[in-house]
Amino acid sequence: MSTKIRKLFPIILLLVVPCVLRAQDIKLPPDIESLSAKAKETVEVNMDGPMLRWASKFLSKEDPEEKEAAKLVENLKSIYVRSYEFTDEKAYSTAEVESLRSQFRSPTWSRVVGVRSEHDGENVDVFFRMEDEKMAGIVIISAEPKELTFVNIVGPIEIDQLADLGGEFGIPRLKTRPPSSKPLAKADKGDQK
Amino acid sequence: MKSLRVAILVVCASSLAFAGDPEFHTIVKSIEHTYGVHHLRIPFLGVAMFFARPSGVHGLKLAVFEGFHSPDDTEAVRRVVEHSLGPEWHPFVRVLSRGKQNGETTLIYTNPTGNRMRMMIVNLEPSEAVVVKMDLSDDAIEKWLKEPGEEAEGHRHHQKVRDEDKERDRDKEHDQQMLAKE
Numbered sequence: 476m477s478t479k480i481r482k483l484f485p486i487i488l489l490l491v492v493p494c495v496l497r498a499q500d501i502k503l504p505p506d507i508e509s510l511s512a513k514a515k516e517t518v519e520v521n522m523d524g525p526m527l528r529w530a531s532k533f534l535s536k537e538d539p540e541e542k543e544a545a546k547l548v549e550n551l552k553s554i555y556v557r558s559y560e561f562t563d564e565k566a567y568s569t570a571e572v573e574s575l576r577s578q579f580r581s582p583t584w585s586r587v588v589g590v591r592s593e594h595d596g597e598n599v600d601v602f603f604r605m606e607d608e609k610m611a612g613i614v615i616i617s618a619e620p621k622e623l624t625f626v627n628i629v630g631p632i633e634i635d636q637l638a639d640l641g642g643e644f645g646i647p648r649l650k651t652r653p654p655s656s657k658p659l660a661k662a663d664k665g666d667q668k
Numbered sequence: 669m670k671s672l673r674v675a676i677l678v679v680c681a682s683s684l685a686f687a688g689d690p691e692f693h694t695i696v697k698s699i700e701h702t703y704g705v706h707h708l709r710i711p712f713l714g715v716a717m718f719f720a721r722p723s724g725v726h727g728l729k730l731a732v733f734e735g736f737h738s739p740d741d742t743e744a745v746r747r748v749v750e751h752s753l754g755p756e757w758h759p760f761v762r763v764l765s766r767g768k769q770n771g772e773t774t775l776i777y778t779n780p781t782g783n784r785m786r787m788m789i790v791n792l793e794p795s796e797a798v799v800v801k802m803d804l805s806d807d808a809i810e811k812w813l814k815e816p817g818e819e820a821e822g823h824r825h826h827q828k829v830r831d832e833d834k835e836r837d838r839d840k841e842h843d844q845q846m847l848a849k850e
Contacts, residue, residue, distance in 0.1 A: 529780040
């Protein structure tokens, strides 16, 4: 490394580190709001830590599924749901969804599920974030011809626990199948509780 | 004397829907001040809300602003609302429907304390705004937590039905006045 670069290294580090931290800390991708301008209907749900801890008290202690969800929710930091419904099938472009997905293609994020259905045009991607070798968040991007849903769950969560949260707080219910079959998962908003 | 008692009852009942709630009062005053509108005084509102409140809801307060021209940028309204509410109120759900003539925005804030959830709903239509404050029962809280988007949609539907009822009542009143004149 030349002396000049060595001198510049701390400055580069100072410039790069905040960008990396921002990338790890994505709550909502910056360009997601542009989809709202095209949508016939936008539904936004925000639940932060205190609200989630409070909400966990209202999940049924008798229903085993809800009991699991309550335990999980207590430790989460936040949940953000953005759902856009469009009038026309071509209201948003593939490039726009790809731009959303690309923000979760970084060393801290891994894609665990990717479904592309040519039959009904439904595409689902699930990304998870690792922090100190533990799962620290999950992002779901579900794109249908006339609907796009983005979910960001921030906090400790395992991929198999995602099913427990489906149907709560506006999170789509994920139908998971054995790893051998394809597709791996299917988002089904119509099958919520 | 009897009519005086009835009049006092009516005044008290209608003011019940508005009084005794500083947060609700602040938000109503902010909208009035910022957009130069006044909320409607609806006779019998307190009595009507006592008998016809949605299930799982109590402490319902309602302010209707007719002639409110919703700005193109509803973000400005959101800022006014959030400035009026304290930090203990959390933005929970926002629903935006686009349409040249029927665009609608619903902003929902919650204030969870102890075992109850207070909810403030601001609904903006092209020529009307409505502010609703309510306390939710456990059952209603569960519904809202499960399907926040659906519940917000449901609230908008109820709002529309209330608006239609109000319009029908006004038409009836107008017809009666015309008949009396004749």
